[in-house]
Amino acid sequence: MLDVFVGIGLTSIMILFIIVRAIRLNRTEPWFAPFKPREKPGNTAATPWRRSQ
């Protein structure tokens, strides 16, 4: 009983739910949000004019 209802039944229903939600969100949500890596502390190579300030 545990095998069928918890092992297979519960996980199968959750998998079907995940499939439906994943397809829907995959279509509506943007794939990539913009990301800018943090500058390392003390690295002024990207902003050279600041060195003279």
Place this chain on the structure above:
Amino acid sequence: MLRSILLLMVYFSFIGAGLAAPFIATLGYVWLDLFQPQTMSYVMFLNAFPVAMIMGIVAVATYVMMDRRSPPPLTPEITLQILMAALVTLTSATLAVSPLSTWAKWDWAFKTLLFTAFVPFAIRSRVQIEAFVQIYLLALAANFLPFGAKVLLSGGGYGRNLGLQSGNGGLAEGGLLSTACLMAVPLALHLAQHARLLPKTKIWPLAYWGMAGLAVATAVGTFERSALIGLFVLAVATIARSKHKALYSGIAIAVAIIIGVTASATYLSRMSTIQSYQSESSAAARVRIWQWAMGFALTHPFGGGFQAYETSVVEVPNTPLEPAHVEIGRAYHSTYFEILSEEGFPGAVIFGAITLLTFRRLGRWRRETKGDPEFEWVASLCSAIEAGLAIFLCSGAFVSIGFQPMFWYFVAMSLAINGHMYHAQRMVAPVRQGWRATGAQLAAESPILTGWRNKAASDSKPWAR
């Protein structure tokens, strides 16, 4: 019959949805690979047709025909995985010392290596990565939920098969099951915090914590000594990376007390043999087979192909429980000695390089995304994968699971994150070449910008156009 209908429904859902959204077929292959419904279905279709091959073909074909946008960068890990696939084929074809059985293992190991190298191509966005983690966890949960519940209700036992699969292979083998369960715990804890595919209610985090608890119960219930080592690594890794160190430390202590108080004398006496391995014949035989594997690797530096251990002959010394005897064809009981003797030093170097590169990549993205609310899920998932890999590397020292899919799926997840972040970075800084690059750099570095130059420099949101 009910289980067969459910399994068939899930299988055809993956196939049907995969034709509309190709990444779903990739998830379907992951489900088939880990859950193996073929072994537990009574309906003709699932156990009479090559269902995994069909799913694999649908996954690759739909990706190639419909979904080749935003491919990941070619990383050394993917190249090394393909090299490993070529190496295992070469050793199986030319160097195998057990030629009859080597191809049986090659059949699934080769597919695992190639398919996990393909995964980062199909799994790229946040939704797809989360769906991958969810399906990975649920495919394993099908085994460990009933197993863990039975352990809590009636206790476990060494060699007792309480899961869905029967026999002594795959997830029916205690060493693999316990390691796979413990590797899944950090993923469940990650989903408890960052799942977006499920509606935002308070039930789901509790459900994931429940899953993690049953995974731990399963690992303990197998009575595997490697599981105790895995549990220790899980506790250390979770506490080290958590913001709530006191809470997780309390949970770890509570779990240790519960195991200590409720575990049977059989469990405690089995665990105590970790310290006194000389007095227990199984542990003593392991040390002997590791010595044999090392000697075999020195005489066969390019490996002896899969299942080389079948040619092993080891003398097990006298122990208080068993007299001295000779064992033929003793399994390695170690991932490292498995890879070293089967694929030789080239295989060991490739495996080591993939492991190191994966940790380095995960560490990089974890550090760079930490504190960014938009990418907090990346930092959390990187930590979870690192913890899972650490468990694999420590428990795997006592179980031969080097070519089982768990490790390779974790590598694939790290590469999927890398591909995602590769594209996310390029959303901010579109690649410009020639005079445009020079102009853009001058504009970005200029302290005073007016007019159109100011507009061009501040136009750092190309996705908004």
